[in-house]
Amino acid sequence: MVTMISLIGEQPLPNFLAILHYQPNQVLCLYSKITKGHFDRLQSTVQNHQHLSVSIRGIDVDPYNMVNIIDNLKRELYQQKLVSQDLIFNLTGGTKIMSLAAYQVAQEWKAPMLYLQSEQKQATIMLYQWKDNEPQQIDQQEIYSEHLTxxxxxxxxxxxxxxxxxxxxxxxxxxxxxxxxxxxxxxxxxxxxxxxxxxxxxxxxxxxxxxxxxxxxxxxxxxxxxxxxxxxxxxxxxxxxxxxxxxxxxxxxxxxxxxxxxxxxxxxxxxxxxxxxxxxxxxxxxxxxxxxxxxxxxxx
Structure with missing residues (x-):
């Protein structure tokens, strides 16, 4: 069972495209009080999508407090007894502090990470794995889901x-x-x-x-x-x-x-x-x- 960690910022589309592409079993979203509405809309869209069967939930974090983000995320991972092969971290959204915190936890868990670049006409996903405690890019591909409407x-x-x-x-x-x-x-x-x-x-x-x-x-x-x-x-x-x-x-x-x-x-x-x-x-x-x-x- 694969759990995707997603960071919620002001732009929901990159998170949604990654979910459509990877089709994880569940998604754990980190959001702040400012981006709670974006999380709610993402959650509703995922739950009502006919081509997705994904459990999606979120935890409220302080987007500018790295210790708070790391503690909340690790607590959730421990409670769910998740190990590296169960996880994939999407570092695309959220604040820079949220990305740094998620990166640090992914490094500790030796879990794969992805970044979705969507500034160009095509969305491109870059996938990273850990080797000798350093991230190594192992894949890069343009993505398009026929199920996006x-x-x-x-x-x-x-x-x-x-x-x-x-x-x-x-x-x-x-x-x-x-x-x-x-x-x-x-x-x-x-x-x-x-x-x-x-x-x-x-x-x-x-x-x-x-x-x-x-x-x-x-x-x-x-x-x-x-x-x-x-x-x-x-x-x-x-x-x-x-x-x-x-x-x-x-x-x-x-x-x-x-x-x-x-x-x-x-x-x-x-x-x-x-x-x-x-x-x-x-x-x-x-x-x-x-x-x-x-x-x-x-x-x-």
Whole structure:
């Protein structure tokens, strides 16, 4: 029986990807009062996932007190009578002090360690074993789980049951534009959710899109004239604030932005795509190719 030790920080996705990849029998999470909510959402997502049969629980630690972290972790390992072959330490999340403490316990137990690098388009796991009391990298591989879904991503960041898709039918020009974009993305192999709303009404996202481990949010505006306010940009930033640091933001319009708004979206690292040929659900071939190419540059 394998137990994975996970350190809970502000970004839940790396922990979840490691669980999906290794499929341990149980996961022991170290969290702090600040990251308790992230642990709760991770626990709920894991427990409700149809492709996982994992027992997951956590212990509250002081994230900046190495002695406290080590004592709590070792006490748990002793109580569970776990030995090195039963353990794997995921050092990816948490504070630096939490990582150092987990490293020290892994060294004492001679247990394997992993680190998940997910800054690039592909997530890469590096696996380490101990030799002569020194860590030796024994494997490095890109990982992608076919069982990761947009539901998982939204559950991890917003909470299970804390969001929904608004299925109310709309027939306005904006709805037709959103549907055109969603249809193009689905046909090109992306997973799509449309009209995502948080239960508290704080988040409203026109389209959420995923390719493998990468995901993004799209704000789509069908305009006949240049927009003179920044409400749509504010909406995109506000609605994606809780979706973690890995979310990619796209602003799709049918008219060019004025100079001051172009400068604003650049500062906010929002990818803007202008599709001036759009009319009544149709795009010129050149604009269809530009749209899919620009999305792919970020998500593929």
């Amino acid at each position: 947009l539901k998982d991503i939204l559950d991890l960041h917003l909470g299970t049951g804390a969001w929904y898709q608004n299925t109310k039918k709309r027939s306005d020009a904006g709805a037709r534009f959103e549907q055109t974009l969603a249809d193009l993305l689905r046909a090109d192999g992306y997973e799509i959710l449309q009209n995502v709303r948080s239960s508290d009404g704080q988040e409203e996202i026109d389209i959420v899109v995923r390719f493998q481990n990468r995901y993004g949010a799209i704000e789509a505006k069908c305009k006949r004239s240049t927009p003179h306010n920044i409400e749509a940009i504010k909406q995109l930033v506000t609605s994606t604030k809780q979706l973690g640091s890995y979310v990619q933001r796209f602003y799709i319009l049918t008219v060019p932005l004025p100079k001051e708004q172009r400068e604003l979206v650049e500062r906010l690292k929002i990818r803007t795509i202008i599709l001036e040929s759009y009319k009544d659900g149709q795009l010129a071939t050149e604009d269809r190719q530009k749209f899919l190419s620009d999305i792919a540059q970020v998500l593929r």
